[in-house]
Amino acid sequence: MAQVSQSYHHGDLRQTLINTARSRIAEHGVGSLSLRKLAEDAGVSRTAPYHHFKDKSALLSAIAAEGFTQWQQVAREIFDNTELSARQRFRTFIHRYIGFAAGNPELYELMFGRPIWQSNSATDDLKSVAYPCFQFQVEMTRYWQAQGLLPQQQDPLRLAQVTWGTLHGIARLLIDGIYADQSHIDDMCDCAADVFMRGAPHPHE
Amino acid sequence: MAQVSQSYHHGDLRQTLINTARSRIAEHGVGSLSLRKLAEDAGVSRTAPYHHFKDKSALLSAIAAEGFTQWQQVAREIFDNTELSARQRFRTFIHRYIGFAAGNPELYELMFGRPIWQSNSATDDLKSVAYPCFQFQVEMTRYWQAQGLLPQQQDPLRLAQVTWGTLHGIARLLIDGIYADQSHIDDMCDCAADVFMRGAPHPHE
DNA sequence: CTTCATATCTTGACAGTGTCAACATACGCT
DNA sequence: AGCGTATGTTGACACTGTCAAGATATGAAG
Numbered sequence: 001m002a003q004v005s006q007s008y009h010h011g012d013l014r015q016t017l018i019n020t021a022r023s024r025i026a027e028h029g030v031g032s033l034s035l036r037k038l039a040e041d042a043g044v045s046r047t048a049p050y051h052h053f054k055d056k057s058a059l060l061s062a063i064a065a066e067g068f069t070q071w072q073q074v075a076r077e078i079f080d081n082t083e084l085s086a087r088q089r090f091r092t093f094i095h096r097y098i099g100f101a102a103g104n105p106e107l108y109e110l111m112f113g114r115p116i117w118q119s120n121s122a123t124d125d126l127k128s129v130a131y132p133c134f135q136f137q138v139e140m141t142r143y144w145q146a147q148g149l150l151p152q153q154q155d156p157l158r159l160a161q162v163t164w165g166t167l168h169g170i171a172r173l174l175i176d177g178i179y180a181d182q183s184h185i186d187d188m189c190d191c192a193a194d195v196f197m198r199g200a201p202h203p204h205e
Numbered sequence: 206m207a208q209v210s211q212s213y214h215h216g217d218l219r220q221t222l223i224n225t226a227r228s229r230i231a232e233h234g235v236g237s238l239s240l241r242k243l244a245e246d247a248g249v250s251r252t253a254p255y256h257h258f259k260d261k262s263a264l265l266s267a268i269a270a271e272g273f274t275q276w277q278q279v280a281r282e283i284f285d286n287t288e289l290s291a292r293q294r295f296r297t298f299i300h301r302y303i304g305f306a307a308g309n310p311e312l313y314e315l316m317f318g319r320p321i322w323q324s325n326s327a328t329d330d331l332k333s334v335a336y337p338c339f340q341f342q343v344e345m346t347r348y349w350q351a352q353g354l355l356p357q358q359q360d361p362l363r364l365a366q367v368t369w370g371t372l373h374g375i376a377r378l379l380i381d382g383i384y385a386d387q388s389h390i391d392d393m394c395d396c397a398a399d400v401f402m403r404g405a406p407h408p409h410e
Numbered sequence: 411c412t413t414c415a416t417a418t419c420t421t422g423a424c425a426g427t428g429t430c431a432a433c434a435t436a437c438g439c440t
Numbered sequence: 441a442g443c444g445t446a447t448g449t450t451g452a453c454a455c456t457g458t459c460a461a462g463a464t465a466t467g468a469a470g
Binding site: 118172 | 234322323364369370371372373375376377378382389396400403
């Protein structure tokens with residue numbers, strides 16, 4: 001199926017668009033992304049992308065979806081790593097979450113930004129990968145509650161919203177460059193972990 | 206100083222632009238704001254706004270600045286209300302913060318969105334009103350620590366980043382319509398308050 | 411191999427955007 | 441009265457997303 005670059009049909013335009021868009025976004029931000037330049041970079045005409053994506057928004061959704069699956073893999077990996085104690089995994093999770101956001105700020109902004117989610121403009125593809133990601137957060141919270149790390153009398157859904165909200169908020173404050181800078185990351189994560197696990201028994205970590 | 210609408214000079218174009226922009230944003234979102242339509246609505250030509258704002262971004266900054274002063278007044282009012290116990294004020298603060306965000310989602314998005322803050326594009330006007338707002342958060346945190354509501358061994362700055370991060374994150378999850386909806390607001394706020402004040406003594410609230 | 415539906419890509423066009431340069435008008439001070 | 445300056449205007453440019461109509465290649469059916 002490999003195509004020579006000169007052929008009329010590109011061969012794998014869809015993924016090419018996603019990839020170059022993704023690196024463009026990572027470098028110059030989502031705001032500077034134009035379908036026309038993207039098409040030009042791929043050596044294809046302005047309107048070619050419309051045969052693979054209904055919208056500009058649909059392309060962005062596809063990229064965001066990749067981001068969610070990527071993060072989900074990391075999360076699963078941490079949570080399933082039985083070599084670490086629950087306590088260590090919780091702490092690791094926080095650091096990795098913020099690390100992911102800080103390491104891919106533009107992607108993170110895209111994944112959780114208003115444009116994609118507002119007024120039900122999210123693609124079904126995106127939803128089908130993002131929602132399980134949200135549910136996993138609840139699942140983990142429930143586990144950590146059962147382990148006595150998080151308050152057990154709280155409703156798991158609410159608590160998940162609060163804990164994830166905290167990570168999300170810290171990530172955004174960092175990414176948007178307001179109120180916190182990169183050198184504080186680890187301290188902030190530890191502080192958050194301490195606050196949430198306050199009152200939980202310390203085996204020996 | 207009042208001008209008849211037919212006169213060549215508008216009279217108070219700057220504030221008019223801010224006001225109509227603000228209501229347009231509140232209704233249709235920041236994404237749908239165009240300087241040209243704005244000028245037309247104000248009965249003025251396309252480029253007139255450029256005599257009052259260097260940029261579109263400068264106009265947005267001005268609006269965001271108004272949002273910060275507005276919120277700052279609310280925050281001060283809550284914090285200074287000595288009729289309530291420290292504990293009650295903390296709880297109230299959380300509810301009002303999320304309430305402010307949920308009540309003015311587009312404005313909130315603008316105030317804390319990437320476009321305004323990234324790459325030092327924030328106006329000095331904006332910074333001069335936003336930064337004190339951030340500092341106030343630290344001031345309050347320090348107070349609540351001293352009152353024994355928040356963990357005292359944590360560094361106030363870090364803790365402020367975490368607590369504010371939590372509010373910010375919950376607000377954004379709500380606003381972006383992902384993972385949480387409006388009917389959960391009060392429960393989420395209470396859950397957050399409980400988690401943060403876990404272990405603090407209950408006088409009788 | 412021919413035929414033909416379909417997927418893919420192209421050119422042309424339109425309305426809309428932010429923003430600059432050059433010019434016009436009116437306000438306010440000397 | 442005169443003049444600098446603040447303000448407002450028209451024209452123009454480069455750019456954007458997106459649609460419609462036409463061109464070309466691909467893959468399956470006959």
